[in-house]
Amino acid sequence: MARVLRVARSSSSLFSFGSRSYSAEASHVSSPSPFLGARRDVTKERNVQWVFLGCPGVGKGTYASRLSSLLGVPHIATGDLVRDALASSGPLSQQLSEIVNQGKLVSDEIIVNLLSNRLEAGEAKGESGFILDGFPRTMGQAEILGDVTDIDLVVNLKLPEEVLVDKCLGRRTCNQCGKGFNIAHINLKGENGKPAISMDPLLPPPQCMSKLVTRADDTEEVVKARLRIYNETSQPLEEYYRSKGKLMEFDLPGGIPESWPRLLEALRLDDYEEKQSAAA
Ligand code: AMP
Numbered sequence: 001m002a003r004v005l006r007v008a009r010s011s012s013s014l015f016s017f018g019s020r021s022y023s024a025e026a027s028h029v030s031s032p033s034p035f036l037g038a039r040r041d042v043t044k045e046r047n048v049q050w051v052f053l054g055c056p057g058v059g060k061g062t063y064a065s066r067l068s069s070l071l072g073v074p075h076i077a078t079g080d081l082v083r084d085a086l087a088s089s090g091p092l093s094q095q096l097s098e099i100v101n102q103g104k105l106v107s108d109e110i111i112v113n114l115l116s117n118r119l120e121a122g123e124a125k126g127e128s129g130f131i132l133d134g135f136p137r138t139m140g141q142a143e144i145l146g147d148v149t150d151i152d153l154v155v156n157l158k159l160p161e162e163v164l165v166d167k168c169l170g171r172r173t174c175n176q177c178g179k180g181f182n183i184a185h186i187n188l189k190g191e192n193g194k195p196a197i198s199m200d201p202l203l204p205p206p207q208c209m210s211k212l213v214t215r216a217d218d219t220e221e222v223v224k225a226r227l228r229i230y231n232e233t234s235q236p237l238e239e240y241y242r243s244k245g246k247l248m249e250f251d252l253p254g255g256i257p258e259s260w261p262r263l264l265e266a267l268r269l270d271d272y273e274e275k276q277s278a279a280a
Pocket of ligand 1: 056079
């Protein structure tokens with residue numbers, strides 16, 4: 001772990017780890033928004049350092065990736081780092097496959113190492129800021145992250161549990177272009193004061209159709225295990241970040257067409273997207 005911390009600290013010039021020139025708390029106090037003055041982060045001082053929390057299948061990857069394109073920061077999904085390590089022929093691969101295929105969490109040490117390596121590689125390419133997806137997932141990981149940097153904002157995406165299983169089972173990736181799709185039709189009736197949720201499938205273009213693959217851990221049994229582990233191990237992170245005033249709760253109102261504009265609005269980035277397209 002010491003090595004990991006050293007690695008992360010050595011990234012300070014790029015990621016402003018522990019930067020004293022920027023204080024997320026200061027911008028929080030002066031901002032009328034509870035969400036840490038997202039727009040101020042984007043336009044000056046340094047690039048954003050955001051975290052996406054949420055159950056498996058909620059759509060962290062989709063929205064983190066869209067925001068990363070919009071804000072010009074890397075989207076770093078630790079699940080992708082794990083899958084890359086699994087696909088390599090190194091000694092880690094065998095060790096990881098048993099853990100991941102049972103829906104369990106990889107050790108903090110391994111995951112922090114994978115993330116540190118990714119941050120170092122990004123630093124070498126001149127990357128700045130990040131949107132983390134799937135990290136932290138344990139209190140230990142949150143503490144390590146908190147030791148090396150000030151996270152500006154934690155977005156907690158939420159959907160009812162019934163929807164999450166169907167969304168995970170409908171997930172597909174094109175093994176050529178790498179894009180993600182979803183073949184699930186979600187139609188949850190509103191009851192007991194909860195709103196109805198409907199989501200159209202996100203279907204692939206014809207050229208991807210024959211190249212779709214399903215993640216090995218997106219089976220019903222493993223998805224249910226991952227949801228259980230999320231509730232036990234990762235949910236306490238919500239309270240941790242809430243108590244620091246960094247948590248933005250976001251109940252997804254539906255699929256991407258309904259949710260994306262509402263998320264931008266909640267992040268006070270709605271006119272930022274228009275300005276970016278006008279400038280392009
Ligand atoms: P995901 O794509 O985020 O669902 O991650 C896929 C799998 O990678 C998880 O089920 C875990 O086995 C592993 N993994 C990803 N991120 C973490 C993390 N932060 N801590 C521990 N295990 C992780």
